[in-house]
Amino acid sequence: MQKLIFAHQLRGLAALLVVASHLIGVYWGMRDVVAQVTFSPPLEAHIPPIVAVAFQPYYLLGPLGVSLFFLISGFVISFSISKSRRLPFLLARLFRIYPTYVICSLASLSIVALSALYWGQDFQMDWNKLISNLLLIHNYAGYGSIDLVNWSLAIEIKFYLLMALIAPLIVRQRVYPLFVISLVTLALHWFHTPLIHFFSHEPTNSWLRAFTTEMLYISYMLIGVLFYYHYSARLSHLAFALYLLALSGINSITWAYGMLEHQFPAVTINYGYAIAIFLLAYTLRGYFRPQLLLDQLGNISYPLYIVHSLVGYSLMRILMDLQLSYEQSLVIALTTAMVLAYTMHRLIELPSNRLGKQLAAGFAPPTTVLGKS
Numbered sequence: 105m106q107k108l109i110f111a112h113q114l115r116g117l118a119a120l121l122v123v124a125s126h127l128i129g130v131y132w133g134m135r136d137v138v139a140q141v142t143f144s145p146p147l148e149a150h151i152p153p154i155v156a157v158a159f160q161p162y163y164l165l166g167p168l169g170v171s172l173f174f175l176i177s178g179f180v181i182s183f184s185i186s187k188s189r190r191l192p193f194l195l196a197r198l199f200r201i202y203p204t205y206v207i208c209s210l211a212s213l214s215i216v217a218l219s220a221l222y223w224g225q226d227f228q229m230d231w232n233k234l235i236s237n238l239l240l241i242h243n244y245a246g247y248g249s250i251d252l253v254n255w256s257l258a259i260e261i262k263f264y265l266l267m268a269l270i271a272p273l274i275v276r277q278r279v280y281p282l283f284v285i286s287l288v289t290l291a292l293h294w295f296h297t298p299l300i301h302f303f304s305h306e307p308t309n310s311w312l313r314a315f316t317t318e319m320l321y322i323s324y325m326l327i328g329v330l331f332y333y334h335y336s337a338r339l340s341h342l343a344f345a346l347y348l349l350a351l352s353g354i355n356s357i358t359w360a361y362g363m364l365e366h367q368f369p370a371v372t373i374n375y376g377y378a379i380a381i382f383l384l385a386y387t388l389r390g391y392f393r394p395q396l397l398l399d400q401l402g403n404i405s406y407p408l409y410i411v412h413s414l415v416g417y418s419l420m421r422i423l424m425d426l427q428l429s430y431e432q433s434l435v436i437a438l439t440t441a442m443v444l445a446y447t448m449h450r451l452i453e454l455p456s457n458r459l460g461k462q463l464a465a466g467f468a469p470p471t472t473v474l475g476k477s
Contacts, residue, residue, distance in 0.1 A: 109392040110385045111176050116401025118176070119408050121169030122253075123441070127416045127434060129158030129165065130252070141252065141414060143220035143227060144421045152430050167371045170256050171378035173409075174321060177260060178328020179335075179382075181267055186275050190268040192464035197264045199460025204453045205257060206238050208407050211444065212251060212414035219418035222425075243314040246307065253413050259321045266322060274329065277338040279347060282326045286354045289319040293362025316363055324355050324375060331386055352379055400446075407453055408445035415441045 131138055132147070132155045139146040158165055185193050213229070220227035229250070236245035240258040249255055266285070267274060273281045292299070296316055303309050330351060334344040356376070360368045385392070401408075416437040423433035 108180070108389065109394065110389040111180060112402040113392060113395060113398040114172055114382065114385055114402075115176050115405045116398045116403075118169040118172035119401055119405035121165045121172070122409060123412045123416075123438065125158055125164070125166030125169065126252070126413050127420070127438065128155055130413075131417060131420060133159065137252070138417045138421070141250070142216055142418045142421055143225040144223045144418075147421065147424070149424065149430070154431070162370060162373050163377075164371060164374050167374040168377055171324070171375040172382065173256065174259075174325045175328040175331070175378055175382045177263065178325035179331045180328075181264065182274060182329045182332035185267045185271050188464065189467065190271055192467040193271070194264060194268050195467070196457075196460040196464040199456050199463070201240075201257065201261065203456035204407055204448060205240070205254070205410055207452045208410040208445075208448050209238060209251060209254075211448070212411050215415050215418045219422060222422055243318075244307075244311055246310055251410070251414050253409060256321075259318050259325075262318050263322050263325050277333045277336060279330070279333065279339075282329060282347075282351060283354070285319075285326060286323040286351055286358075289316075289323040290354055290358045290362075292316045292319060293358045296363050313363065320355070320358055320362060320364060323351075323358065327351050327355070327379065328382075331382070335386075348379075348383075352376070404442065404445040404449045407448035408441060411444050411448070412438075412441040415444060 132151050135146045138144075181197075184196070188196070217227045230247075232245070233242065233247040234250065236242040236247050237250045237254060240254060240261050242249060243255065243258060270281050293316060296313075299312060299316075300309055303312050327348065330339075330344065330347055333339050334341075339347065356368075356372060359365070359372045359375075364371075419437040419440060420430070420433040423436060424430060428436075
């Protein structure tokens with residue numbers, strides 16, 4: 105499948121939104137957390153005016169960027185699963201995610217180790233926590249995130265598994281599985297309190313919480329699958345509009361009355377913004393043309409997403425301690441993160457993607473389509 109320019113450029117925009125949210129909003133608004141992950145003392149400084157952009161009511165850059173990533177993934181993964189068998193699909197996706205994530209994470213942690221050395225603190229990392237994070241199963245193993253961003257990658261992995269499970273239905277572009285999954289997710293959230301009380305023993309309780317939470321985002325990603333159905337001319341404009349409203353409504357209700365109801369509507373509304381932005385770009389997709397900056401951001405969006413937080417936080421704390429202004433520190437940290445992301449894109453991401461595709465091709469001819477002989 106050739107790149108759909110609008111989706112690729114939206115991916116670059118989404119990466120920028122997430123980076124801005126973290127290096128502007130989280131850096132100032134969650135000082136204790138930043139101090140903890142960078143092994144530095146909490147930041148003590150007056151908030152500069154630019155930070156206001158990250159603290160607008162009902163407009164949050166991070167959730168907006170992540171929700172765009174989720175929609176794009178639901179859309180483009182539908183193409184991939186429709187052109188491959190389950191095992192080759194999963195193999196290609198594993199090589200797409202894990203090599204880049206592991207190497208980028210280790211590179212980021214090396215910067216954190218330097219940060220700890222600068223601040224005179226011992227760099228300590230529990231091996232079980234590290235390995236579970238690198239495998240993206242930390243939430244089921246009872247560990248927190250080491251980088252504050254990999255929670256969405258853990259959800260991506262579950263989404264790939266789900267898409268492989270229902271692949272024949274995706275190939276036939278059936279709509280009802282999208283609603284069945286969304287309604288089951290709604291039920292899990294609606295009855296989450298009695299379910300958690302019923303499964304009161306650990307680790308079942310924590311697994312149930314993690315699974316229920318992840319399903320909320322996975323059901324949102326299914327909206328991207330619906331866009332794929334319309335793109336493939338399986339749905340009329342009217343049917344697409346009705347299904348889109350219905351799926352979005354179910355997801356919003358799940359958010360309002362489920363485990364994450366405390367985030368409604370402040371966070372949820374940004375997921376609605378993302379649907380509107382994606383819909384507008386999708387409708388105008390024929391007008392999108394190559395743009396050097398956005399295309400390059402789209403290319404490096406995945407490694408940039410991984411490295412920007414730990415690298416950015418660590419460098420900005422050190423640079424500000426060396427008497428550079430926040431704005432100067434931000435520019436240097438962002439530039440460093442982008443250079444590192446580009447390097448990882450060229451040296452790790454592209455080769456591992458090619459290897460994954462080559463290995464996947466060994467399981468099935470390129471022309472094989474799931475469900476057809």
